[in-house]
Amino acid sequence: MRFGSRVVTVGAVAGFAVLGVAGPALAHVEVSADKTTAGAENVTLTFNGEAENDKAGIASERVVLPAGLAPASVTLVKAPAGWTFTANADGFTVGGKALKVGVDAVWKVKIAKLPDGETRLSFKTLETYGDGEVVRWIEIQEAGQDEPDHPAPLVTLKPGPSTAPSSAAPSSAAPSVEPSSAAPVVTASTLPSKTTDHSSSTWWIWVLAVVVVAAVLGFVLLRRRKADSEQSTDVNS
Template structure:
């Protein structure tokens, strides 16, 4: 009985492990893609989008990443953040035709951002690096921001992540990093207004904190004054009562 139960448990474990291995094998290629994180942002707003770059080689390291921006739905501002061991360059160029962005005509926009590893730096096998970008205003005339990327390895290999994803279709071998753009919330403009609201909340919190400290100080002062007055009253109550002066009739009785 025990042997039969043990064999059944071992078979179940083997089946589970095999299924898990197949599932992992099916998901590994997705981990090797260059992607944009987060994958969703608001139209017309500002957002921090990170280019997540995994290293898919077992022997070589990634030393360069180039990200291309669209010119039909342009982004006019891109800011990088210092990344140890890497240099970043934002390239702007003239648009094929003027484009209206937030009510104004734009003739120049971001066309490319390039990160290059300094000597001795690379994304090694089994590693990944996030390259953050502060972008905005994000396009409003489309529901996607497609950012084709080119990944260069130190063995000379170059991988282009630029294939479009077909709606409802299978994912291509080298999909282009894509951010889904959703309509902005009513009365808001994405991350830009969010930052302003955060600043307002911080100011209000600071004002409230200052007021609370001021009231607390006044309360302590009044408490100290009350304690002093109470202490004085207690000391007065403990003093011996003065001896009353002898009355005139007492003096007369004593002389008699």
């Protein structure tokens, strides 16, 4: 019985010790988006800064925007009563009278347009309490890695139309068949010059040959007639 009670006691102490260590680590600043596609427009981000100071309440939250987001594109939607919104060079700050101890800070902002081609947006946040304590939630959470001790609020997005691979083949993939590339067009200017010169320089030779042959035949016929005429004269005499 003593051994069993000792085991139970040791287990209980160990469990409380684990809870004691894990308790503070559960206090985060978290963010969620109502649209989770890269390049989406008019997106509302909801931030939740969990209170972890047992002596003072949260007085302000300073957010550093990730690359691709400009402070001018951010507008306040909702914040704790009495808090104001101020744009900074690299982000914005919401703050005012410190909240009650243990009360989480919840605020919403609207983003005009999320960056194209980005699927992980980290919003580094500095959480300030009424007693001056500043908790820096600024460590970037890498994909596939363990969560750091003070992770920056993270929004995970789906690729947008501009980053997703296109199903249509590009116009250059299927070359168009132009008449000039399919088969050469034969024109008079493209024919070999020798062909033209040969045809134009030999026709008169054949004409001359016909004329010569005709002249020779005429001459032969004329001589034959003359010879026949002389023979007939001799016979008559």
